[in-house]
Structure formats: C-alpha cells, structure tokens
Amino acid sequence: MDNEFDYLIIGGGSAGCALAGRLSEDPDTRVCLLEAGGKGDGLLVNVPAGAVAMLAKPVNNWLMETVPQKGLNGRQGFQPRxxxxxxSSAINAMVYIRGHREDYDQWAALGNEGWSYQDVLPYFRLSEGNERLRNDYHGNDGPLSVSDIRTDSPFHDYFLNAARECDIPITDDFNGEEQEGAGVFQVTQKNGERWSSARAYLFPHLNRPNLQVETLAQVQRIIVEDKRAVGVEFKQGNQTRTFRARKEVLLSAGAFQSPQLLMLSGIGDEAELKQHGIPVVHHLPGVGKNLQDHPDFIFGYTTDSPDTFGFSLGGIWRALKAMATYRKTRRGLWTSNFAEAGAFLKTRPELSAPDIQLHMVTALVDDHGRKLHFTQGYSCHVCLLRPRSRGSVQLASANPDDLPLIDPAFLENPQDLEDMVAGYKITRDLMHAPSLKRWIKKDMFTENVNSDDEIRAVIRQRTDTVYHPVGSCKMGTDEAAVVDPQLRVHGIDGLRVIDASIMPTLIGGNTNAPVMMIAEKAVDMIRGQVRAG
Known part of the structure; x- marks a missing residue:
C-alpha cells in the first residue's frame, strides 16, 4: 500500500537522514521519511559561508526562542534549528567534534549498556570519511565527509601562536587520543562544500524504490493503538494524511520537537497533558525534562585586518573577489564555517577532561549575527561544556503548529556562573596574548570589565546558547528515563527516539557528529546486527 511502510521516520535532520539512508539499503525494507521543511539543497546550504544568511533568518530555520531566563537577567534566548x-547540519558551523571519551563512559556508568566510548567509537568511524587523518580513531570510507578547512586564513596562525604564548598545547586532532589543546577544527565539508547529513546519507539514494521522502510534512501526532505505535498523522499543504508503520515509528525531530510530539501524542507527564486537554496514552514523566545546553559567551573585537569578514567597503569588496576563487578552486573565504579554530581547556588543572570549549570566529558576532556592525572584526566564543543546570521542554498548547516552551535554565546552578567566570578569564588572557592583541582595534563588549562581579554581570547580560540542546528524552533505566538503552520508548512498543534528545548528559563538544553516531548505532539495534567492530 502507498501509505504503509516498515519504518516511518519523523524528522529529516541529522539523525533522520542517516536512518533513512541506512535502513533503505535493504531493498526489502520500505522506508518513509517525513520532514516539515524543504529540500535542504541549493547555494545557501551548499556554500559554507551561506550559513550566515540562514542562522538568524526564516530560511531553512525554525527560529525558536526560549522562555525568559532567570540566569540571564530575564532575557529570552535564541534557538535556531x-x-x-x-x-541543523544544513545550517550549522560544520565543526566535526565527538566529545570526550569520559562522556560516553559516563553514559554506560549510568546504566546504559553498550554506550561506552569503546562501544560508540566504531560507529563514529563507520559514519566518517576523513580526508586526512588515518588511524584507529578515524574512519575514511563513511558517507560523512570530514576535511580540513580551506579558507587559508592567517588567523589560524595568529590563534595558535597566541595559544603557545599562553602555554596551551597545540593539537591537529580534537577527536584522537587527547582532546585538550588548541587547533584548527576539521569540518563536515567535501571539496569546499557543506556536507550535511542529507548530502551524506540521503541525496545519493533518492532513486531507491523502497525509499519515500515527504517534505513540507508537519507531523501532528504519533498514532498509538493498544500501547503500540502504528502510524503517523501529518499535515501537508491543506491535506491531513495518515501513514502506517508495519514495524516501527522512529522519532528524530530533535531535542525540542521530539518531546513535543510525544506529548502531543499523549505520551508524557499525566498532569501536564491534562492541562492541555490531551488524552493520556501513557504516563511517562521524564518527557521534556533533563534539557541541557551549552551556555556561551562571546568576546568581540573590531580590527583593521582585511583577513576577516565584515560589512565594511573593504570587506564587501574582498567577499566579491573571493567568489571567483571559490568557483575556480573551492577555496578561500566562501568555504568558511566562521568558527574556524578553537580549543578545549580546563578551568582547573585537577579536572580529568576539558570543561570549556573555545570557537575562534573570523567575524564580529553580536546576538547570533542579528546585530550587524559595519566594520571588520573577529570573535571568540567560550562555552561551558558540562553545565549543572537542567531545564525542560513543555507544550505551549495542544496545537502542533505552536512551537514548544523551551527552558534551558541557563546559569540557574550557581556553579555554572563561577565556571563561566573562570572560562572568561582564560579566554581573555588568550585574546590579549601578543599574537592576537596586536589585531584588536576596539574591544566591543568587555572593555571596562575587570572585577569578578563585573565579569558575572557581563556574562549574565550576554550569554546565550551555542546551539547544542540535548537530553529531553533521556536514555536510561530510572524513573526519569524516556527511552531504554535500545532507544525504545518505555511503555510503548514499536516506537524509538533517535536524536540528541536521548543523551542522558551533555557531551563535551559540538553535538552534530554524535547525533549521526547515535543514528548509525540505532540502525544496528533495529536490524539486530553489528556492522561496526
């Protein structure tokens, strides 16, 4: 039947595309992928620097916001998705980071058998097609192309030399044996073009007769009969359609919309569902709880250096000239992911793993790029990798068209603020090392910030997300868990959640590569086989 499949996948993002591509490898398995947005192709997506036109605009972007944050002086945070x-792999900064080995060992220690670092490393390798690094930590034949950045920016050397001046070790592989240090990020690009999850896993296989992809398909609810997920109801244009799943429904709508869809389908905390008049299908109080995200502060400077992005006459002229270079060689300014270099550092020497991450950006970033400054500039993000604060995702209403209420609870745990203060000081010292300080024309945001109280104040005034929400359908075996270690929703047959929402704790790094790893591992769980060893 045209509306019946073995697997229905909700959400064509980083996890959903990987699931669709892998599960449809079996010609006897019918797979349907449902995506609320469009095709995710074209110049804005494929040209890396095009991300600047999507991050803060309604182009391939949900443009979500948080509820007012107590820890941020009551400000609402911005959450592009x-x-x-x-x-999000179509609009992100393409940084290929896996996190620290201890992150996954902690997952296993929390009762999630099969999720230790040694368990997940083979799936990272299975996913990865690294162009340069060839060793036991990396894969070279996977669909996700990972390459060195091709901007040829001198700011890489300025940043690394400043790190040396601060006695920070230099690394050429944040995903190898040791994460700590400063380096230039590898990126999910191929030949200078963005390599999203769709380009890696889905687009090469759209001609498969057993794979159906529906775009502009906004899922309304998961259909559950006798405690088993059997189908999905979705809206496409003016039409409401229903597809059935013979085997399983796979929910990959992300850390905000996966819990939202569970709740809209009657799976969640009974009291919250009744507030919105939603019939309770299964009481599962952990849905939408345990939300975690990286709080992030940005230093910003204007500069006379022409080797940065900027809305100055010189900067615009340089960008126009760089178009010819990009067309001919797929190198230069237009290949930039903006966050080109970075570091993983410890705020205290006794820590066993880095607890802050830096992203060095070759542009002046203010309010996620929504506030423009007509000058050349550069920036440095500092984010707290393992915040103690825990937030939530809740329904705004029973209407699927209403975006959920997002509360990451930034800085609500007092220790998070103190750790951010420590990270601020380390980053300030790095920015003021001779190799970088010489390029500062004006300190835009922290010029008169000196005392610890002044640092705390500017952190509360300017901190927001660095786009890594996780944890809202956490994996585990305790009462707060939403899925088991096989990613099956507790109490509901035929339903799994497969995306960043299942992470029980936030990993120490960018979350995109780990989400594709989770999807690769889920494929083996679904099939009952092991491809990676």
Missing part, C-alpha cells in the same frame, strides 16, 4: 532535509 534546521528546518529542511539535513536539519
């Missing part, structure tokens, strides 16, 4: 095939 990809809305197209490829999901």
């Amino acid at each position: 990809g809305k197209c095939l490829g999901g």
